[in-house]
Amino acid sequence: MKTSHEHYMLRCLELAHNGLREAMPNPSVGAILVYNDRIIGEGHTSPFGGPHGEVNCINSVAEADRHLIPLSTLYVSLEPCSHYGKTPPCCDLIIHEQIQNIIIGTVDPNEKVAGNGIKKLQEAGKNVTVGVLEAECREFNRRFFTFHEKQRPYIILKWAESADGFLSPKHKSEQSPVWITNAYSRQLVHKWRSEEMAILAGTQTILDDNPQLDVRTWTGTNPVRIVLDRTGKINDSYFVKNHKIKTIVLTEKSNLPNLDTLVYETVPFDENLPRTIAAVLYRHNLQSVIIEGGGKTLQTFIDAGLWDEARVFRGKAVFTEGTPVPVFKATVQHRETILEDELIIYRNYGERNTI
Structure with missing residues (x-):
């Protein structure tokens, strides 16, 4: 029996909790790569200025499993960034690694992202699902959402x-x-x-x-x-x-x-x-x-x-x-x-x- 998307998104939030304060003013994002119900990589946002959760997740995959990355599903609690900031866009890495299926908790409210990451992935032919445990993902990064929305x-x-x-x-x-x-x-x-x-x-x-x-x-x-x-x-x-x-x-x-x-x-x-x-x-x-x-x-x-x-x-x-x-x-x-x-x-x- 396949594990639900919600189960994996909860794991993303568990991971993100480990980097919440150090990531500020960035949001803390958790990400995992799943192949046939096996987690082959996971990560969360580094302290401010360091790699984002998606990058740490992909980099964590063991050498023996790296050939599985394109065949895996990427779960991420917040929309991957599509712009250059302290680090390169996460979307570019996802596309480069040929990951086809991406499950996203919620859209990023930052006007520099705000749906552009999702659009970029879709235009690259990726299968993107948005809104898995959306309320929980927004609640977790409520400081970040309040700052950008209000x-x-x-x-x-x-x-x-x-x-x-x-x-x-x-x-x-x-x-x-x-x-x-x-x-x-x-x-x-x-x-x-x-x-x-x-x-x-x-x-x-x-x-x-x-x-x-x-x-x-x-x-x-x-x-x-x-x-x-x-x-x-x-x-x-x-x-x-x-x-x-x-x-x-x-x-x-x-x-x-x-x-x-x-x-x-x-x-x-x-x-x-x-x-x-x-x-x-x-x-x-x-x-x-x-x-x-x-x-x-x-x-x-x-x-x-x-x-x-x-x-x-x-x-x-x-x-x-x-x-x-x-x-x-x-x-x-x-x-x-x-x-x-x-x-x-x-x-x-x-x-x-x-x-």
Whole structure:
């Protein structure tokens, strides 16, 4: 009995998961070559600038099986590219290897591809099938699709709240975070940071907590730090200005000197600020951002309808009074417990979720 196309496409997505963060701002693509229900080659997208999934897949085929490549079916989770970028077009390699049957998960939204890869393969006489597990393939590369279809980054809101509904207590004794969650939840947050291209915090969060906004308890890439500092209250003594991680400061002040690790963007702090922030990140080619507060910043994005996920921890701490949690309505996608903490992940499927 032959294995289904869906089975092989799921394997493509498994492979693609291995290269998701390192491939950004490229999508991570999984590819496999199948001959008579036997996988003879598989691969995923290399770190940015390296070979794409199709190339790694074809290159992985053992010498003894290379004569089977033209007789095999190529499964790929995203449309093969048809243009020169950091690497040559994958379509050219597929045509060169005389692969006749290509099964594609979904069309590439990048205007440089956008169906041109499929057209090029068809014009070369290939049998092309598109749309196998399309929804799953789009969901997997949702950051990439949001970036190209909505011209903005994929926006993740994150906060921790007390059992009685506060982000932080009214009074605190020192300039550091008041932990609501346990160490395992906090480490998970660092893992999340390593998966996104940028992390954003508002002025008051920096002044109150002096956060580092890095991945120090996880192994991975530090996201670019995005800091809101309308009037220049954040001085060089704060971690976000230590030049160890690229940081973009959004401010109303002008003519500030830019360095490789510290960039100033002059923007108006008006009612359109969330969309302005999204536009700045889009211009810097940052496909995703995790927004870690505080309350005013989170609520501003919620009120603008400009977010895709909210990841909310609820701990056992009770503050009685303090900074209230953001107010919003959304669909619960996932719920779990991490020791005594509860994690709820929401998705925003509203029509206002545009820029």
